[in-house]
Structures are given as C-alpha cells and as structure tokens.
Amino acid sequence: MPPTARKRKRKAPSSSSSRRTRSVSRLDFRSAADGAWYGARVAVQGGALRVMYEEFPEEQDEWYHPAALAAVSSPSRHGVVAALRARFRVASPPLDDARCRDLRPGAPLCVSCPLDAGLLKFYDAVLESVLPAAHGTVDGEERCACRFAVRWTEGPRAGSREEVGVERVCCVQSSPVQDPVLNEFLDGLTRLLGSGSGAGATASQETSAVAAAEGGGVPGDAPPGFHRKFGART
Ligand SMILES: [Zn+2]
Structure with missing residues (x-):
C-alpha cells in the first residue's frame, strides 16, 4: 500500500507509452x-x-x-x-479558500489525518459546523482562517470529532x-x-x-478486497 499521502493537488499526468x-x-x-x-x-x-x-x-x-x-x-x-x-x-478537490461559506453542516468531506511516523492520510468525515473567521490575503489570494468541526466517519479516529483548518479539507463530490x-x-x-x-x-x-x-490461481485465504500485485508489465 502507499506509505503516505499528501495534500491533493492536480498534477499533469506522467506519460507512458506502455499504457495502452x-x-x-x-x-x-x-x-x-x-x-x-x-x-x-x-x-x-x-x-x-x-x-x-x-x-x-x-x-x-x-x-x-x-x-x-x-x-x-x-x-x-x-x-x-x-x-x-x-x-x-x-476526485475530491481541496476546499477552495474563497468557497468555505458554501459548506453546510452534514457535508461529506475527506480530511487529512496526521498519523504516527509523519504519515498523512485522507479519510472521510462529516462537517458538523463552521467556526467562521475573517479571511486574510496572502500574495493577493484569499486565505480562509475559519475552523471546521468535523466528525470522522472512517479511519483510525472514526467516531471522534476534530477541528481542522481549510488546508486539511477536501470536498467529496456526489x-x-x-x-x-x-x-x-x-x-x-x-x-x-x-x-x-x-x-x-x-x-x-x-x-x-x-x-x-x-494460471488463474488465488490464495485460499484471499480477503474480499483481494488484490495482487504483478509488478510492472509492459
Ligand atoms: Zn473561511
């Protein structure tokens, strides 16, 4: 599995001639x-x-x-x-600093969750409330200073609540x-x-x-989410 994850940003896809x-x-x-x-x-x-x-x-x-x-x-x-x-x-886009007021309680979010060893992973959460704050401006761009009270629905903190900043919030699309x-x-x-x-x-x-x-073979103890890695094949 991937060892870590960071804030999602759109990147240009890498090219590969082998990807048919x-x-x-x-x-x-x-x-x-x-x-x-x-x-x-x-x-x-x-x-x-x-x-x-x-x-x-x-x-x-x-x-x-x-x-x-x-x-x-x-x-x-x-x-x-x-x-x-x-x-x-x-894909769940990062919450736009200028659009925080569009969020409503109950909104499905995907929020970064700092874990041990410096890992940062994204798990689902639900917005409970927004604690508004005056926005600032950095380099001409609006910066949200609000806090978002979320309740984790998945991941190691499922069921617990946390207050997070805009930089940790992505918006789950329907x-x-x-x-x-x-x-x-x-x-x-x-x-x-x-x-x-x-x-x-x-x-x-x-x-x-x-x-x-x-050979079509599968281990007898394969879990429901069974997956196997074949490594790179071209
Ligand atoms: Zn805000």
Missing part, C-alpha cells in the same frame, strides 16, 4: 490496505485493471485480475464488483464516476461474473488469455 488504455480522469481510490483515499488513475492492460496511485512509484500499482476476482467471488459474485466499484469515486476505462472494465467484469465461470463471457478473450497466463 488509460484513464483520462483522476479518481479517488480507497486502498483496501488502510481504508484511506488516494488520488489515482486507472488503465486496463492485458485484461487486468491497473490502479496507479498518484505520487507513488509504479511498484505501488495495484492490479485487479478478472479471473482472480471471479474465483474469489463465488459466494457473492456481484458483491465483489460492487465492492470494487465502491472503492472509486470522483457525481458518479464517469471514467470510461473504469466503467468498461467493471461492466465487463459484471458480465463475466454473471455468466458463470467465464465461458462465453463478453469480458473478452483478453480475460481468458490473462487467466491462462496467470
């Missing part, structure tokens, strides 16, 4: 390892979904293999697709993910899982090819 089908949109992705949210992009390579964390080396990429997911999912096949889908959402690469993969996975053990599945020959290449 690559998402254009930046997404939020919840790591199965720590439940925190990270900026990520996705690609489909060799039939597998590749999740590329922003600001982390490619060794940290996660790969979701249709055959492996199908094997894990036998008790509740569609639950696995839904669970994977739920780990993605539209719009659905419209990433064509991700949606196509998940739709294909749905069809694959819905049609039995992959025979005649519309999720493509690619899937079968990758399954054959990987």
Whole structure:
C-alpha cells in the first residue's frame, strides 16, 4: 500500500507509452490496505485493471485480475464488483479558500489525518459546523482562517470529532464516476461474473488469455478486497 499521502493537488499526468488504455480522469481510490483515499488513475492492460496511485512509484500499482476476482467471488459474485466499484469515486478537490461559506453542516468531506511516523492520510468525515473567521490575503489570494468541526466517519479516529483548518479539507463530490476505462472494465467484469465461470463471457478473450497466463490461481485465504500485485508489465 502507499506509505503516505499528501495534500491533493492536480498534477499533469506522467506519460507512458506502455499504457495502452488509460484513464483520462483522476479518481479517488480507497486502498483496501488502510481504508484511506488516494488520488489515482486507472488503465486496463492485458485484461487486468491497473490502479496507479498518484505520487507513488509504479511498484505501488495495484492490479485487479478478472479471473482472480471471479474465483474469489463465488459466494457473492456481484458483491465483489460492487465492492470494487465502491472503492472509486470522483476526485475530491481541496476546499477552495474563497468557497468555505458554501459548506453546510452534514457535508461529506475527506480530511487529512496526521498519523504516527509523519504519515498523512485522507479519510472521510462529516462537517458538523463552521467556526467562521475573517479571511486574510496572502500574495493577493484569499486565505480562509475559519475552523471546521468535523466528525470522522472512517479511519483510525472514526467516531471522534476534530477541528481542522481549510488546508486539511477536501470536498467529496456526489457525481458518479464517469471514467470510461473504469466503467468498461467493471461492466465487463459484471458480465463475466454473471455468466458463470467465464465461458462465453463478453469480458473478452483478453480475460481468458490473462487467466491462462496467470494460471488463474488465488490464495485460499484471499480477503474480499483481494488484490495482487504483478509488478510492472509492459
Ligand atoms: Zn473561511
């Protein structure tokens, strides 16, 4: 899992000629390892979904293999697709200093949470109230000085309250993910899982090819959020 996370900022995507089908949109992705949210992009390579964390080396990429997911999912096949889908959402932009007054109690937020060893991870929280303060100006830009009382809903502090500054707040968006690469993969996975053990599945020959290449094996103790890292493949 990614060892750390920082304040999200939009960055130009790094280019890679090996990324055959690559998402254009930046997404939020919840790591199965720590439940925190990270900026990520996705690609489909060799039939597998590749999740590329922003600001982390490619060794940290996660790969979701249709055959492996199908094997894990036998008790509740569609639950696995839904669970994977739920780990993605539209990127949550940092709260704009000049827009703090738009926030209302109950607003879903994603807030940076300082952890031991200098780690900073993003977890979900709900806004309880805003303690307004006069805004200042730095280098011609408005700076919010308000405090935001939030209640953590996820992460190590779930259930507790905290007052945070604007620099720690991102705004969770309600719009659905419209990433064509991700949606196509998940739709294909749905069809694959819905049609039995992959025979005649519309999720493509690619899937079968990758399954054959990987042997389709899954550890017996694989958790529901099973993922495996294949390392970089070109
Ligand atoms: Zn403010």
